[in-house]
Amino acid sequence: MKQTTNYNLVKPELTDSPPDITVMNPNWDKIDAKLKEFEEEKADLVDGKVPSNQLPSMNYLPPTGDGKDLTVTFTEAGTRANIATGEKLAVLLGKIKKYFIDLKTVAFTGSYTDLSNKPTSLPANGGDSDTVDGFHASAFNRVLNGTVNGTTVTFNNAITHGEYAVGGAIGGQNGAPSSGTLYGKLIVIISDGTTHNNSNNWIWQTFYSTSGVGHTFIRNKVNDSAWSEWTQINVPINHRSVSDMYGSATYDHFGHCRVINDLIHGTYTHGEALAATQGYILNQKIDNMFAYKYYGKYSQMSGGSKMIANGIIQFTKEDVDEFSAINISTSSSKIVIPNGITRVRFCFTGSVMFMGWKSGYCYHSGIQLYKNGSKLMDLIVPEFPTINNDTGFRIELSGAFYSPIIDCASGDYFELFAIVTNGTSVSIPIGSKFAMEVLK
DSSP: OEEOTTTOOEEOOTTOSSOOGGGGHHHHHHHHHHHHHHHHHOOOOBTTBOOGGGSOOOOOOOTTSOOTTOOOOOOOOSSOOOOOTTOOHHHHHHHHHHHHHHOOTHHHHOOGGGOSSOOSSOOTTOSSGGGBTTBOGGGGSOOEEEEEOSSSSOTTTOOBSEEEEEEESOTTSTTOSSSSOEEEEEEEEESSSSBOOSSSOEEEEEEEEOSSSSOEEEEEEETTSOOOOOEEEOOOGGGSOHHHHHSOTTOOHHHHHHHHHHHHTTTOOHHHHHHHHTSTGGGOOOSOTTSSOSSOOEEEEEEEEEEEOSEEOOEEEEEEETTSOOOTTTOSSOEEOOTTOOEEEEEEEEEEEEEEOOSSOBOOEEEEEEETTEEEEEEEOOOOOBOOSSOOEEEEEEEEEEOOOEEOOTTOEEEEEEEEOTTEEEEEEEEEEEEEEEOO
């Protein structure tokens, strides 16, 4: 006779002797008792679900439950790695701990003093400076190369890129730009490399002098050629004497034009003006006021009258007209603004002679710039003497006389007007020029 595994129910066999079916009766008692137990413990389903009060006691967290009291056992990860979706809580916390362990004190304080392995000095070339547009840090430094003293360092051998102090009685020697005692700054620029090699690179020198106001000189040297002559630039008129302005041959064409214009509008007496205009400038031949085109293309006509009274100045020849602003056949006096032009400046180039003969007056004559038939501004206004006798006078000015930059519109026209008052007259020789320069 055998028994079942779980409840030991009796299983008679054919080999039992004698067979006894009564041995199965205890089986029914056991089954009956177990069924009764199941019946008493079954859940009362509500909408097919077991009520929460009939659920057995279990240690679990519902999906929307509060996990504040959960505990987890984990181990620090061996290497730093990012956390990923789907990883177990213990793995996630192990990775996070690894990052916190590897962080140094400076990560929490932000203090430079807590930084380890601080450099004691920078490399000689400034570190990885080639990342700044391909230049080393030294390319951005102010280079100071000593003092031009006329002995160990002269203007001629100051050939290394940089800035030099200049001081001493070194004028007139070893390439100095002028005579006497010189003080100031010399700036040296090299086209390729840092030092002029007298072979295949160029050098420029600019000297800023402290002698007076605005005394600046520039020269250059190309490859193995000789130095160019020093040229003085940036010469403020109000800080120079007439003799100083005209006693030097280093002025270029454009510089003279500005000097004459500023002279006329300045504070010089008629005697100074007369002496100046009979000097160096008067002998200069000015064929084209735009020898230096600093602003753009231009239109120009020429002509003039030997002697005129009040009136518009007429011209006879169209020299250059890059903007179709001149039409001598229809108007011999006008420069007309074409389409698309909004900023211009004008220039009268030539000699102007003012004469007077009546006594007891301060005479006034000049050249005015007219816009659309009305006076816009005075272009040439000389200072006349007060004459208390019957002796006449003559003032002759020569050069290029510029207007300031003028705003304009298409169709505007400009002319020159000669004004003569109180017994004076003005002579504008043939060959004088009236031009408009267009600003880009």
